[in-house]
Amino acid sequence: MKEIKIFCPATIANLSCGFDVLGVCLDNVGDEMVVRKMSAKGVRITKIAGADLPLETEKNVSGVAALAMLAQVETDFGFEIEIYKKIKAGSGIGSSAASSAGAVFGINALLGNPFSAHELVPFAMQGEKLASGSAHADNVAPALLGGFTLVRSYDPLDIIRIESPSELYAAVIHPQIELKTADARSVLKQNIPLKSAIAQWGNVGGLVAGLYTNNYELIGRSLHDEIVEPLRSVLIPGFDLIKAAALENGALGSGISGSGPSVFALCKGRETAHKVAESMSSVYDNIKLPYEIHVSPVNDIGVKILASH
Known part of the structure; x- marks a missing residue:
């Protein structure tokens, strides 16, 4: 070649x-x-x-x-x-x-x-x-x-x-603002409470276990961030509304994609993922913030x- x-x-x-x-x-x-x-x-x-x-x-x-x-x-x-x-x-x-x-x-x-x-x-x-x-x-x-x-x-x-469970889909919404990784890292703390660390370890283990066993409910319960999301979410317009809309419309879990500003939701099934994407879109439609939306299998x-x- x-x-x-x-x-x-x-x-x-x-x-x-x-x-x-x-x-x-x-x-x-x-x-x-x-x-x-x-x-x-x-x-x-x-x-x-x-x-x-x-x-x-x-x-x-x-x-x-x-x-x-x-x-x-x-x-x-x-x-x-x-x-x-x-x-x-x-x-x-x-x-x-x-x-x-x-x-x-x-x-x-x-x-x-x-x-x-x-x-x-x-x-x-x-x-x-x-x-x-x-x-x-x-x-x-x-x-x-x-x-x-x-x-x-x-x-x-x-x-x-x-390997990914076969029915797992992601909906990702990207508000048309730029958030540099280096800037998003600057808000993080170098030390965390032991209680938060223990909760995070449990969720990482739960997510990996859920992926291996195709347990969608366990995947959803484990998509929780004790440490980074509380600090970074304030940098993302409408984050709480986006996450709430995703969960209310059937998402397994939702959070910040990478360092943001995109927000992801993992969903079981293509139909649910599209419904979740529509609900996330409506949040930015209401606050008149331009965005891109993606729905993708793994x-x-x-x-x-x-x-x-």
Whole structure:
């Protein structure tokens, strides 16, 4: 292969109780990228459509991720990258992760897949470090592996992929404001009460158990955040109204997607997810705040190849 076109999925990170350790991959929301071989060594970003982002390799998350990967493999050629952004930066559904994951996936494919999907995660994390100041994996891991992912440990990196229950859908609403990850992290506290930590551990365990056993009610009971949501929700217009509307219309649970401002709701069944999405939309319609709304099943593959030659 000399060129590959790929779909780079959006992701929901944290999932209420799993700050920096839990994430899930979406299926019909994401960017597209084209990666092709070029004769000169190195990485060039030749086109970005849909967003005002830097073309300089060292200033772009996809470029930084690609360079981290190429530092570990010898090639006598380089790569050009085109990025077609459909996930807005600062939306809270993994915009930087989609670019980072797509770059390393595409280059890996053109190299004949010398790295496994798990082995690509640390390279993509370097893009996240550029974007937010923290090399977190809760977006890039599900983008590369599909399904749900649990980051059991960062040092050493230990990521567990979890299959999604078949009827699980996500509704995600993105108010048209930008909330940078670095800013959203600045409101967090470095120390938490033991009581809150115990509640959070219980919810993480409950959510993982619910996913493994297809127990939708347990999944819903576990989508509760004692630590981060109370601090970040004040940054999101109408958050309490959005969450209440989702739960009243059948959502299993609802919370902040990533660092916000998007709000997600997990639902059992496509019909319920669309009903929940309509109820979330009505909140922003009433307060006249522009938004985007997405309804998606869980993507169990991750980055997808659209075309290659």
